Amino acid sequence: MISDQAKKEIDIWVAKYPEGRQSSAVMQALTIVQKENGGSLTNELKQAVADYLEMPTISVQEVATFYENYNNKPVGKHVIRFCHNISCMLNGSDELISYLEEKLDVKTGEISKDGLVSVKRVECLGACVGGPMCQIGDQYYENLTKKGIDEILEGLT
Amino acid sequence: MNNVCLKSIDKDNPSSLATYETMGGYKVWHKILHGELSPEKILEELKISGLRGRGGAGFPTGLKWSFMPRNQEGQKYVVCNSDEGEPGTCHDRDILRFNPHSVIEGMAIAGYVMNATVGYNYIRGEFMEPYYRFEEALKEAYDAGLLGTNIKGSKVCFDLYSHLGAGAYICGEETALLESLEGKKGLPRFKPPYPANVGLYGKPTTINNTESFASVPEILSRGGQWFADLGVVNSGGTKCFSVTGNVKNPANFEIPMGTPFSDLLELAGGLREGRTLKGVIPGGSSTPVIPAAEAMKMTMDYDSIEKAGSMLGAGSVIVMDDTTCMVKALTRLAHFYYDESCGQCTPCREGTGWMYRVLKRIMDGQGKSEDLKLLLSVQDKIIGNTICALGDAAAMPVESFITHFREEFEYYIKHGKSMVENDG
Numbered sequence: 001m002i003s004d005q006a007k008k009e010i011d012i013w014v015a016k017y018p019e020g021r022q023s024s025a026v027m028q029a030l031t032i033v034q035k036e037n038g039g040s041l042t043n044e045l046k047q048a049v050a051d052y053l054e055m056p057t058i059s060v061q062e063v064a065t066f067y068e069n070y071n072n073k074p075v076g077k078h079v080i081r082f083c084h085n086i087s088c089m090l091n092g093s094d095e096l097i098s099y100l101e102e103k104l105d106v107k108t109g110e111i112s113k114d115g116l117v118s119v120k121r122v123e124c125l126g127a128c129v130g131g132p133m134c135q136i137g138d139q140y141y142e143n144l145t146k147k148g149i150d151e152i153l154e155g156l157t
Numbered sequence: 158m159n160n161v162c163l164k165s166i167d168k169d170n171p172s173s174l175a176t177y178e179t180m181g182g183y184k185v186w187h188k189i190l191h192g193e194l195s196p197e198k199i200l201e202e203l204k205i206s207g208l209r210g211r212g213g214a215g216f217p218t219g220l221k222w223s224f225m226p227r228n229q230e231g232q233k234y235v236v237c238n239s240d241e242g243e244p245g246t247c248h249d250r251d252i253l254r255f256n257p258h259s260v261i262e263g264m265a266i267a268g269y270v271m272n273a274t275v276g277y278n279y280i281r282g283e284f285m286e287p288y289y290r291f292e293e294a295l296k297e298a299y300d301a302g303l304l305g306t307n308i309k310g311s312k313v314c315f316d317l318y319s320h321l322g323a324g325a326y327i328c329g330e331e332t333a334l335l336e337s338l339e340g341k342k343g344l345p346r347f348k349p350p351y352p353a354n355v356g357l358y359g360k361p362t363t364i365n366n367t368e369s370f371a372s373v374p375e376i377l378s379r380g381g382q383w384f385a386d387l388g389v390v391n392s393g394g395t396k397c398f399s400v401t402g403n404v405k406n407p408a409n410f411e412i413p414m415g416t417p418f419s420d421l422l423e424l425a426g427g428l429r430e431g432r433t434l435k436g437v438i439p440g441g442s443s444t445p446v447i448p449a450a451e452a453m454k455m456t457m458d459y460d461s462i463e464k465a466g467s468m469l470g471a472g473s474v475i476v477m478d479d480t481t482c483m484v485k486a487l488t489r490l491a492h493f494y495y496d497e498s499c500g501q502c503t504p505c506r507e508g509t510g511w512m513y514r515v516l517k518r519i520m521d522g523q524g525k526s527e528d529l530k531l532l533l534s535v536q537d538k539i540i541g542n543t544i545c546a547l548g549d550a551a552a553m554p555v556e557s558f559i560t561h562f563r564e565e566f567e568y569y570i571k572h573g574k575s576m577v578e579n580d581g
């Protein structure tokens with residue numbers, strides 16, 4: 001269920017915490033397996049993480065539903081997380097989110113028909129001086145304009 | 158400007174060990190390793206410096222460190238709060254990206270003072286670029302023999318690791334952060350006991366903000382008095398401010414405490430052509446909004462901002478000009494707190510939902526004349542009645558927005574649309 005590569009990565013995290021405190025690595029373990037699974041978690045994966053870290057399944061389930069960055073349902077190949085909080089809003093994030101929705105013919109929270117992209121409205125991502133901004137994968141895109149969005153979308157394949 | 162935490166920002170390779178060392182970095186740490194600087198002396202200098210916690214609450218850092226039972230047997234921990242999630246705040250991100258070694262050195266010094274041999278830096282899960290920079294810096298520090306066991310034969314030990322979050326504003330609250338670091342949901346703990354007695358894994362723990370730790374090496378290298386004199390009474394030193402919203406050049410500025418707000422606004426390029434100032438949220442979304450006239454009179458320090466009716470908070474200055482619909486702004490904030498409430502306390506869980514729904518109703522043109530009274534009574538029931546400060550943070554903006562911009566709310570309720578043209 002969990003690949004050897006993913007196990008290796010999880011082990012690096014486990015080693016950071018004291019003996020017997022491997023459940024501290026659960027957040028990263030979920031992040032790692034989610035990435036490997038194309039961006040979302042399944043019950044089987046959560047079970048596998050629970051087994052691997054010797055944690056009760058329910059505890060892993062709780063973590064997977066508490067934190068925003070876990071997707072318990074399938075998502076597009078790329079997830080565009082657009083900040084709509086106050087600093088970004090004051091600089092036009094709503095307008096850009098509408099533009100994005102129109103251009104992709106997708107509502108926030110949904111996946112585009114070709115399965116390539118999903119769009120999410122998210123709260124402050126801590127890059128407010130660069131608003132409007134969004135996150136795709138590990139990358140932040142700041143000072144966005146319609147033209148900037150066009151360029152980003154062209155790059156998503 | 159940019160004299161302490163952001164001082165490497167214009168250098169080539171700002172985050173590297175070499176750059177940090179050319180600016181005098183790790184000088185204090187070497188002194189400690191040579192046995193030339195005692196914990197007592199460090200606490201004394203921190204006290205003189207007037208450094209107050211930069212995470213929002215402004216608690217004196219030296220005093221906090223002195224609460225740790227340093228002579229108690231057993232493991233103790235130092236934790237850095239790099240969860241930066243307060244809307245409007247983004248300077249810890251720049252400290253991690255451009256000056257990560259100052260955080261490492263600050264945490265190592267803290268570990269030495271409090272006899273804590275292990276540290277964790279809790280970085281919000283979205284901050285991957287800052288995380289990689291911090292990890293690179295950690296590796297450099299280990300390779301240079303600056304961290305680990307019996308460092309350079311000094312008997313001093315300090316191991317430091319980063320931890321990544323996964324998206325939850327509440328984990329910025331220090332006890333929720335500890336829960337999260339233990340691999341659980343980020344639910345704030347009841348206090349007391351305080352983390353200094355029962356913290357991470359039940360052990361004595363001190364948690365400070367990124368900027369707080371990053372300030373420490375420079376303070377100890379140049380002296381507490383030097384730092385204190387940069388600022389004003391009760392607000393020692395410099396502070397990083399994120400200036401965002403309706404200004405020409407939103408950016409982070411590290412400036413002396415006590416700088417007039419009008420100067421800071423100028424640094425950020427001022428307002429856009431033809432616009433006038435309407436209001437300013439001075440310390441991040443959790444702090445009350447200040448109307449333009451008061452804001453133009455205040456200086457950027459704890460006392461002056463408090464006198465103007467708000468708080469310095471995390472130093473996150475959100476500037477709103479006359480194009481801003483205050484009803485919409487408050488609704489966006491109310492949505493945020495509703496979304497981020499962990500749900501443990503009834504007044505916060507129910508109250509944030511209620512406030513958001515009433516504001517949404519107003520924005521949908523369905524507002525009722527008694528809605529403002531209702532909003533004020535809901536926020537009043539939250540304040541002081543919750544486990545953590547998120548409840549208060551959600552409530553306070555509501556009161557200040559309605560008090561200072563009442564006619565905009567009344568107009569929206571009466572006409573079903575915004576008083577501000579092109580909005581709503």
Ligand SMILES: Cc1cc2nc3c(=O)[nH]c(=O)nc-3n(C[C@H](O)[C@H](O)[C@H](O)COP(=O)(O)O)c2cc1C
Binds near residue numbers: 209210241328
């Ligand atoms: C809801 C909530 C969110 C918070 N978020 C942060 C944060 O992102 N970063 C931070 O340093 N402190 C945050 N704090 C404050 C911390 O609880 C704590 O006071 C701080 O990390 C202590 O460090 P300091 O004394 O150096 O400021 C938050 C508090 C609350 C109630």
Ligand code: SF4
Binds near residue numbers: 345543547
């Ligand atoms: S005040 Fe709100 S966020 Fe804080 S513990 Fe209570 S319910 Fe959770």
Ligand code: FES
Binds near residue numbers: 087123126246
């Ligand atoms: S408000 Fe958008 S990144 Fe902070």
